[in-house]
Amino acid sequence: MSNATEAVSSSGGAQKVSRINEVVIRIAGNSQDGIQAIGGFLARLAGRSEQEVMTFMTIPSTISGGPSIFQVRVGSGEVLTAGDDADVLLCFYQHSYEGHINSLKKKGIVLYDSDHVVPKEEWLSDYHHVGIPISSLTVEAIGGTAKDKGKNIYSLGLIARMFDLNVPKLEKLLGERFGGKDVSILNNALAAFHAGYANSPSNVVETFQITDSQKKDGHQVVMNGNEAIGYGLIAAGVRFGAGYPITPWTDIMELLRRELPKYGGSFIQCEDEIASVSMALGASYAGRVAVTGSSGPGISLKTEAIGWAVMAEMPLIVINVQRGGPSTGMPTNIEQSDLNIAINGGHGDAPRVVLAPANVEDCFYMAIEAVNIARKYNTPVFFLTDQGIATRIEAFTEPNLEKVCQDISPDLTPVASHKPYDLAAKDGVTPHVKPGTRILDGKYPIATGLEHDEYGHPSGSPKVHMLQNAKRRKKLQALGATLPLPKIYGPSEGNILLVGWGSTEGPIREAVDRFRAAGDSVSAIHLRHVNPLPNGLENIFSGFNHVFVVEMNDEGLYGIGQLGTILRARYADAKIQGINKTDGLTWKVKEIVELVKAKAGK
Amino acid sequence: MTTLEASAKTLSLTKFMAGDFKSDLKPIWCPGCGDFGVVTAITRALANIGRAPHEIAFVSGIGCSSRIPGYTTAYGFNTVHGRSLPIAQGIKLANPELLVLVASGDGDGFSIGGGHVAHAVRRNIDITYIVMDNQIYGLTKGQLSPTSSRGRKTVTSSFGSIEDPVNPLLYVMGYGASYVAQGTPADMTGLAKIIEEGIRFPGFAFINVQSPCVTYGMEDQQLKAHKTNMQSLESIGHDPSDRAKATELAREYGTKLYTGVLYRNPNPPSTYGQGVIERHDALKKSAVPRHEILNRFKPSN
């Protein structure tokens, strides 16, 4: 909590009220306690109050649940990460208390369920302990044996009181979530919430008010990365897709299966990932740029067909919500270890596009960009996110939907003739003429994975292979030339440049802020277009003594990580080095700061 | 009217001949390969159907047999080994107006792609699946295939196969296919007829073609042998609407060469495509205008 000033509580209590700019709350319990639900309510409330918000969660990989946390950071200024350390720790069990006290700031508040948690003597002086018999008070409030169901909502009430949150808005959110056929469910939730709100524990001496947002730029929308991708695709005009369930990709698939049929589309749940990518390719070929997606092992299964799409020059969107690998690996971990398979996965020379959104807002807009690149260049486009961005809830300015929504229904106007693999085409970019289109010279093309001449007829000629390889390469080079250089966060010259990609933008920027505040010369860039890379990165690198590539993957055999290796290979510059980890948790700002210091030899 | 539109108009009045569906490409098949006959039968069937080449998508996997789209005039799609079925289903769902044909081999269709067959059958998307079953891997030069008989000696079964073959007819019958037929290029008229009927059938149609491999096939699998061995189902008085009898006859795959329609569901079940249309109609009213798609993520007050 920062910048505390005095204010008056709207709940009219006599307690001391402090105004704060932001707060980090960590909720620790078991996943079946509905931890995610409280965090989600807080995040959505913040978004609806035009505040900045960022969340972070861990979930156990078993359906029966297990220890789980949800961290939410709400602020009126810019919020870049979910925060390293919490101001408030809400813990339901002894293991949540003991396991997470370390992530609480000194003098922070531990709000614990005294029915289950016994505070430890040695921590009493370091942290402000507030014990409340949450379980029994929930039973008291809503009765019966529902304690495991309602204690999250009871706790939400406690937090609402403590932070003077907008009660009508929260009630509305509860209504949206629990309002259904059975009114008793909503009534129970409201009863639990109000009981928590009314319980003004005597030892919570203060309450807090988060100052109003400075933002005046219209309405916000609040969603997680998976939702942003799903709706980005819908806005982009995508109406067809196919997939097979796997965590954490499944949420996108469920969303598209629910939404696409409303708009005249279909999303097929296939027998496996190979069928999914194949079916999506069939649809793309027929003129409906289609989406498939997966995580982990499912991506491996798709690679043969993706190579085929490169060869046959078919548009396709492949969403890869990365998880820890190889194999079944660490299904619920945050990891960025699929860059190599995205760029190079499969056999042969198979250039394709790889995009990596840096935040939830990017997920929305870059989904549209991905579709348009796939259509223009007739290429598969990999869309790399990870568990961190998939479930992270963020608020961003509502997109101008009238402007961004597009219709990409196929155009079947007859054409005089068509060479799908025309070697004379400018930049190697040829249009995709869809079946159903009459070709007046009667020469119908064949799309094939065999090397082929300009009509798609199989060819074993080495010369043709070299020319077609060049065509497939040139169109990506042409795309690369149109890509904007990333903006430099911080001055364009200095000692250290941090380079990141994907979900790690927030902690990297916050690390830069921390360095600069301490007088160190550190800047950062974040790459959203990872294949092809934008031209001219060398001009940015030349302004710095060190270039550290910060990634959540193993440093690899040569010690520089996956993107690091690519940048090294392209720029042949030994000052490019890697900062890597694979612990499955988002970067903490202090981790980056420490590793950078160690690498830079300070 | 532009010249393009004018010529498009005149073209649509054209009647088609089998030759209109043959391409200029010279097949790379061995002289005498059964697949020559299959391409002829397909083009004859297409001429009778009367859809223009641009309305046809012809999908295949990989194998000698899968070269077939290249030798026809239509939108050809020569795909990945074993994946022709899911690709074809994607095409049909994305553009239901297209006539979608799928060609495959016994290896392509029942080994590497075998897992997709059950799902294509149960989804019942309106496509026509033609498998050129030569009981061998032709393209890769004579290895054992999933339909090779027990005891068969090939380059990968030097001492004779110790596995039982897949029975393609029983396989698709088992999953509940509604149209199942078998033919051979030894009877071109019959083959063209079952293909045409398969195309006209509303739903997933399966046609197993005993298409001889002259290079790696056995004596008794050649056209000459077919001519003496084949037995038309019609001639034995088989009623194609009798599912139990059809299943019984299907069991004789490998010992008898029946030709014609083995099973045709007299009450074709509704297709996946029809389900999609019904779903669209039912859900249309829950669609929101494009500028409102994100409303659920907005402050509601």
Ligand SMILES: Cc1ncc(C[n+]2csc(CCOP(=O)(O)OP(=O)(O)O)c2C)c(N)n1
């Ligand atoms: C993934 C993969 N594995 C193996 C091959 C090699 N391959 C190509 S065709 C084929 C078998 C062809 O047999 P079949 O499907 O019966 O077709 P035929 O040539 O007999 O007509 C094989 C093994 C391949 N192309 N792709």
Ligand code: SF4
């Ligand atoms: S190898 Fe056999 S199947 Fe292939 S073309 Fe030759 S005869 Fe036909």
Ligand SMILES: [Mg+2]
């Ligand atoms: Mg074969």
